[in-house]
Amino acid sequence: MKHQSLFTNNESKALDSLAIKELGFKEETLMGMAALSVFHANEDLWKTAESIWILCGTGGNGGDGYALAHILHQEGFQVRCFSTAPNKNEAGKFYESLVSKTLGSTSNLEDFYKDWEEAEEDSVLLVDALLGTGFQGELSEELKELIDTVNDSDVFFYRLSLDTASGWNPYFLGEKNREAHPFIFADSIEELGTRKWENIGFIYEKDSIIPRYYESIGFPVRSHLNKDNFSNRYYLEADPESAIQAIKRKNKDHKYSAGSAIFYGGETGMEGAILLSEEAFSRLGGGINKIFSPSSQISSLVLKDDLSKMAKTSSISEISHDPFFTKTKTMVVGPGLTKYPEDLEGWTLPEDKKLILDAGAIPTKGNLLPKGNHILLTPHVGELNRMTGKIHNSVQAAYDTLIEFCPQNNVYVLLKSFVSLLVCPDGSSYVWESPNPKLATMGTGDLLSGILARYLSLDFDIPDAVHLALSFLDHSKQLEEPYPSAHQILKSLVELV
Known part of the structure; x- marks a missing residue:
């Protein structure tokens, strides 16, 4: 890195x-x-x-x-x-x-x-x-x-x-x-x-x-x-070429070694968010994944576009009983949810898995976080304020809060802003100072979750996965479209790999 x-x-x-x-x-x-x-x-x-x-x-x-x-x-x-x-x-x-x-x-x-x-x-x-x-x-x-x-x-x-x-x-x-x-x-x-x-x-x-x-x-x-x-504060430098090479499929890969993931989210009427996260993972080389959702429409929506995909109407508590759960390495929870899932409170993440909490799965102050050694939360500033009960007007103010929050809760937090900040449970932190106005559009947070899951499924640790994902997304600056949609951004990224 x-x-x-x-x-x-x-x-x-x-x-x-x-x-x-x-x-x-x-x-x-x-x-x-x-x-x-x-x-x-x-x-x-x-x-x-x-x-x-x-x-x-x-x-x-x-x-x-x-x-x-x-x-x-x-x-x-x-x-x-x-x-x-x-x-x-x-x-x-x-x-x-x-x-x-x-x-x-x-x-x-x-x-x-x-x-x-x-x-x-x-x-x-x-x-x-x-x-x-x-x-x-x-x-x-x-x-x-x-x-x-x-x-x-x-x-x-x-x-x-x-x-x-x-x-x-x-x-x-x-x-x-x-x-x-x-x-x-x-x-x-x-x-x-x-x-x-x-x-x-x-x-x-x-x-x-x-x-x-x-x-x-x-x-x-x-x-x-x-x-x-x-x-232990560090300034991340863009590494776009490494980001591309790391995410490309290898000739010897099979569907699990290419990366496996579970996605949970998409309440009724908001299924598009979890579908976008999953699409980013799949189209960027992910080998196999399954979507779980509280929406009763999720299977018909998924299978309508691709009969080879897997989807199931489910609660979070039911996921751990699904046979696919034991085979996968990475979970994304939150896109398309409107509130923090109660089933996450106090839940223990198996040691061999990594969990991304985004959007609706960002807790409100007072919610109990799941337990585990590989949990990444990805709030924007408003969600960080809600999660901690404090107002943050600068990256330095956010750091002061998170340097206590992350070790206390044994989690990683990636603050998404024009300056992004990753704070780790061991007290180290990394800043990414590369404003990208093309990402200021609906769906780019869901896109990031899918890209992060792709790198995490390849056994990168969380700091490296964050660095590679942010470096990879930086390629979107080259788009001629002044205000591209999340799907246009994803299409341009797919062309790189």
């Missing part, structure tokens, strides 16, 4: 301290390496600017800005530094002093506003080095005014933030909070030394993830991944 470690602000600070105190790095060296990485990563961007303005704060982030200004100046770019106040960081003081000597001087905010009023439209590339990831307090009125000016001005054709967008806090989302807690509307963010957990989901336009680029500066991010200083 392709993934990269995500560090919280506190973990990043710990690594910074470790590099300086135990490994003997000079803070000035790390700051210079950060600035050099940002310079080289954006060489084409600098060339587009008539002038580059860097807003520098009083801490380490401001020091990074001064170090970058020094390099830009030495490489022949027109650059200016504006500081909110003298730098308080020792390494930052060094680079502030260096910039004063090489550029002649640094400017203050009074100079900034004066020059801003005289600047031409789209003439300035702005680098935001005001506040780093460690900033936790309230913004001063001075900084609020500065951030609002930067966001609203047509002078700046591009805004690049170092490490994080100044003022950004994932817990303060929404228009009302945005007024009280403004942040720089960065066009991109350069994450320095570590990938930042708090930056996940950075957004200032609806459903638009702003690009973030990671620049290595020599932090010990690999040799010091242990329980004492790392919280």
Whole structure:
């Protein structure tokens, strides 16, 4: 599984301290390496600017800005530094002093506003080095005014933030909070030394993830991944080719080795949901499956389209007595149900099986979950709120809830949103940050359940199955149809295998 470690602000600070105190790095060296990485990563961007303005704060982030200004100046770019106040960081003081000597001087905010009023439209590339990831307090009125000016001005054709967008806090989302807690509307963010957990989901336009680029500066991010200083959060990278190859049938496969599954759902009038999940499983190579449903119409609906399929009107409690139950590895419960099945409460899942709970099988707070070691719940945000009795406005808030919920209930939870989050019973978690508006249509959740069942039936563990399913679904972005139906998406995916 392709993934990269995500560090919280506190973990990043710990690594910074470790590099300086135990490994003997000079803070000035790390700051210079950060600035050099940002310079080289954006060489084409600098060339587009008539002038580059860097807003520098009083801490380490401001020091990074001064170090970058020094390099830009030495490489022949027109650059200016504006500081909110003298730098308080020792390494930052060094680079502030260096910039004063090489550029002649640094400017203050009074100079900034004066020059801003005289600047031409789209003439300035702005680098935001005001506040780093460690900033936790309230913004001063001075900084609020500065951030609002930067966001609203047509002078700046591009805004690049170092490490994080100044003022950004994932817990303060929404228009009302945005007024009280403004942040720089960065066009991109350069994450320095570590990938930042708090930056996940950075957004200032609806459903638009702003690009973030990671620049290595020599932090010990690999040799010091242990329980004492790392919280097991990971960033999933798309792996579309592996997703295709894994799901393809092998020449030696028979109907059970190709994957077997049970599907339960589809109340009367909602049979289409469970049929879609089953269709995704079958058409993507699944070997054998059977549909169980509370609907008395399920057999006629299934056999009408395909006489080779199996379907039965049944309750969940009856499934375990069906001969097919002992032969299958994977169960999907929920598509087309309107409420949590009572038969699931306290039910024990056999050790050799994996269970997906989706849609109507997502419990309400107070419902007892089934017991087992391989249970995956796939709620969207509203269902997560109902399941936990809490409101979640960010992936970080959802994590805070699920990191307790999942170990307590021994379940995996995949939150489906424009940023998806998988939290595991062992405390590890994975984020998938690949918004796909083509999936915002009726039936795509049922489609995902069928795709997940397909990978799980091939003996992938739940984290790997989730990664492969999300990578596979990402292919739907290539559809020319702007608003494809779930069936159109499935048809396009079938063509890949």
